[in-house]
Amino acid sequence: MNAASETLLAVDGVSLSFGGVKAITDVSFDIRKGEIRAIIGPNGAGKTSMLNVVNGFYHPQHGRITYKGKTRPRMRPYQAASQGIARTFQNVALFRGMTTLDNIMVGRTLKMHRGLLWQMLRYGPAMREEIEHRRVVEDIIDFLQIEAIRKTPVGKLPYGLQKRVELGRALAMEPELLLLDEPMAGMNIEEKEDMCRYILDLNKHFGTTIALIEHDMGVVMDLSDRVVVLEYGHKIADGTPEVVKADPKVIEAYLGVGH
Amino acid sequence: MFYRETGQFKQSYAADQAVFPILQDRLGLAVILLVAFVAVPLFGNEFLLASVMVPFLILSLGAIGLNILVGYTGLLSLGSAAFMGVGAYSAYKLSTIFPGVNILVWILCSGFFAAGIGVLFGLPSLRIKGFYLAVATLAAQFFLQWCFVRISWLYNDNPSGAIEVPARTLFGLAITGPSATPVTRYLVVLVIVAVMTLLASNIVHGRIGRTWMAVRDMDIAAQLMGIRLLPAKLLAFAVSSFYCGVSGALMVFLWLGAAEPSAFDIKLSFLLLFMVIIGGLGSMIGSFFGAALIHILPIVIRMLPEALGLPIAAATVEHLTYLIVGALIIFFLIVEPHGLARLWQIAKQKLRVWPFPY
Numbered sequence: 025m026n027a028a029s030e031t032l033l034a035v036d037g038v039s040l041s042f043g044g045v046k047a048i049t050d051v052s053f054d055i056r057k058g059e060i061r062a063i064i065g066p067n068g069a070g071k072t073s074m075l076n077v078v079n080g081f082y083h084p085q086h087g088r089i090t091y092k093g094k095t096r097p098r099m100r101p102y103q104a105a106s107q108g109i110a111r112t113f114q115n116v117a118l119f120r121g122m123t124t125l126d127n128i129m130v131g132r133t134l135k136m137h138r139g140l141l142w143q144m145l146r147y148g149p150a151m152r153e154e155i156e157h158r159r160v161v162e163d164i165i166d167f168l169q170i171e172a173i174r175k176t177p178v179g180k181l182p183y184g185l186q187k188r189v190e191l192g193r194a195l196a197m198e199p200e201l202l203l204l205d206e207p208m209a210g211m212n213i214e215e216k217e218d219m220c221r222y223i224l225d226l227n228k229h230f231g232t233t234i235a236l237i238e239h240d241m242g243v244v245m246d247l248s249d250r251v252v253v254l255e256y257g258h259k260i261a262d263g264t265p266e267v268v269k270a271d272p273k274v275i276e277a278y279l280g281v282g283h
Numbered sequence: 284m285f286y287r288e289t290g291q292f293k294q295s296y297a298a299d300q301a302v303f304p305i306l307q308d309r310l311g312l313a314v315i316l317l318v319a320f321v322a323v324p325l326f327g328n329e330f331l332l333a334s335v336m337v338p339f340l341i342l343s344l345g346a347i348g349l350n351i352l353v354g355y356t357g358l359l360s361l362g363s364a365a366f367m368g369v370g371a372y373s374a375y376k377l378s379t380i381f382p383g384v385n386i387l388v389w390i391l392c393s394g395f396f397a398a399g400i401g402v403l404f405g406l407p408s409l410r411i412k413g414f415y416l417a418v419a420t421l422a423a424q425f426f427l428q429w430c431f432v433r434i435s436w437l438y439n440d441n442p443s444g445a446i447e448v449p450a451r452t453l454f455g456l457a458i459t460g461p462s463a464t465p466v467t468r469y470l471v472v473l474v475i476v477a478v479m480t481l482l483a484s485n486i487v488h489g490r491i492g493r494t495w496m497a498v499r500d501m502d503i504a505a506q507l508m509g510i511r512l513l514p515a516k517l518l519a520f521a522v523s524s525f526y527c528g529v530s531g532a533l534m535v536f537l538w539l540g541a542a543e544p545s546a547f548d549i550k551l552s553f554l555l556l557f558m559v560i561i562g563g564l565g566s567m568i569g570s571f572f573g574a575a576l577i578h579i580l581p582i583v584i585r586m587l588p589e590a591l592g593l594p595i596a597a598a599t600v601e602h603l604t605y606l607i608v609g610a611l612i613i614f615f616l617i618v619e620p621h622g623l624a625r626l627w628q629i630a631k632q633k634l635r636v637w638p639f640p641y
Binding site: 104105106111113119122129132133145150158162193197 | 299489505
């Protein structure tokens with residue numbers, strides 16, 4: 025990936041604590057446009073908290089976040105969503121009572137504008153809008169190869185497919201920055217390979233910038249352009265997979281140190 | 284066997300996004316509407332129309348309102364009877380202040396008053412959920428009922444404390460008051476309920492309905508999709524209360540003819556909640572099933588001994604009815620906790636693949 029490309033998101037000196045528990049301490053890193061950025065670290069390192077800070081769920085006590093050139097102390101999740109930040113969850117957070125199609129359609133919410141009156145009639149502009157977005161959603165369904173489960177309630181789907189639907193829902197938002205929280209957790213090797221392929225395709229063909237948290241080091245090292253490593257809320261390494269892999273601090277964090 | 288979608292190919296997304304994509308469903312609906320609009324008024328006697336169908340339809344409308352809130356948006360409410368009361372009292376006030384305007388206009392307008400009050404009492408829903416929200420809406424129930432008793436302006440200082448429906452006409456035909464025939468009242472209620480059911484069904488199948496269900500199923504993820512929780516929940520409260528309000532106004536004007544504040548007590552709230560739970564949360568047809576089970580079933584059971592020629596005293600029949608209806612409610616909930624609508628869905632699914640199990 026082009027190393028000189030512009031910065032999409034910059035996290036600058038962010039600290040987050042819950043009461044006395046420090047989740048993140050003075051972490052800075054940036055995500056460049058068009059890259060795949062991995063965030064790794066042992067359990068409890070603050071990776072998910074970091075994503076929650078980025079998309080506005082947590083408001084850090086210190087530090088600034090610059091997204092698309094705009095610096096802000098805090099923002100709300102829907103603002104993050106409307107500015108093109110989409111997200112999947114570590115433990116699948118689908119709308120279980122709804123079908124695959126409806127789940128992905130929810131991802132189009134921000135792009136649909138017809139109000140209550142037209143919705144009541146389900147005719148004319150409202151119906152045209154519905155069909156226009158259905159077309160986009162069908163493209164995503166094709167891309168993820170989930171045509172067969174279009175009308176199945178997602179609660180009934182196996183775990184691997186649920187993860188895929190969740191990715192589809194995030195894609196429906198046409199995100200500029202896609203945050204993936206352990207997209208491959210609990211998958212078998214085949215599902216992992218599929219997921220890797222989708223992530224790479226997204227990045228290559230649609231130019232989506234991706235930040236992912238993942239524990240499978242093979243996947244992380246193969247997919248990502250740059251890796252940031254957190255431990256106990258501190259950043260301990262940042263750089264290309266080769267650099268990070270060789271960093272003694274990272275090896276220590278993962279393997280422990282001889283006493 | 285007859286219920287099968289094989290061979291019905293959809294050539295456009297419009298056809299596939301239809302509320303009833305399967306031909307047999309559309310035919311079934313057409314038959315039901317035909318029976319409701321033609322057969323029932325032609326062949327139904329006064330008892331069927333005035334005591335079975337009119338209350339059934341009005342309660343169904345209230346259940347749809349509550350279902351939008353509880354079933355689709357996942358906000359538990361025990362204040363639905365109070366919102367019905369707001370509809371009834373505002374329709375009464377409006378029709379006595381402006382007697383020249385057609386009563387149907389005021390019945391529909393009363394929904395907006397109920398919607399306003401509903402939004403007000405829906406404000407806590409951003410912070411509290413589940414049983415706690417139910418308790419907060421309980422406050423609405425008691426407070427509003429207190430208003431109906433204490434604020435005499437609401438019932439025009441009527442010494443009996445009740446609101447009495449003035450006689451009003453539509454195209455020269457009496458639709459409210461003692462001179463309105465059951466057939467006219469039934470048809471007026473039927474038209475309103477049918478149209479409002481269609482509109483509600485359209486809402487829940489579109490963007491707004493998906494927004495509500497997203498809030499119900501996983502509010503955190505919904506926020507990340509760009510859904511703002513407070514507006515989404517308040518809209519649900521508004522639409523739900525609108526439906527309850529219209530249903531309350533219809534209840535007084537076209538069913539009871541007069542109402543005391545106790546008509547809108549907590550018992551009615553619970554009845555509506557039972558209808559929604561037994562009928563099926565998050566289902567339009569479930570609201571009708573629920574209303575039928577709670578309202579029509581007891582009537583049928585009460586009439587059975589007489590029809591079969593069994594010599595049972597009226598009081599015993601009354602007690603037996605309670606027993607049987609209660610047992611049936613428990614039975615249905617054990618067989619299918621997701622309500623009658625789910626049973627209906629399963630039945631249709633079985634029919635589609637018949638004679639094979641799957």
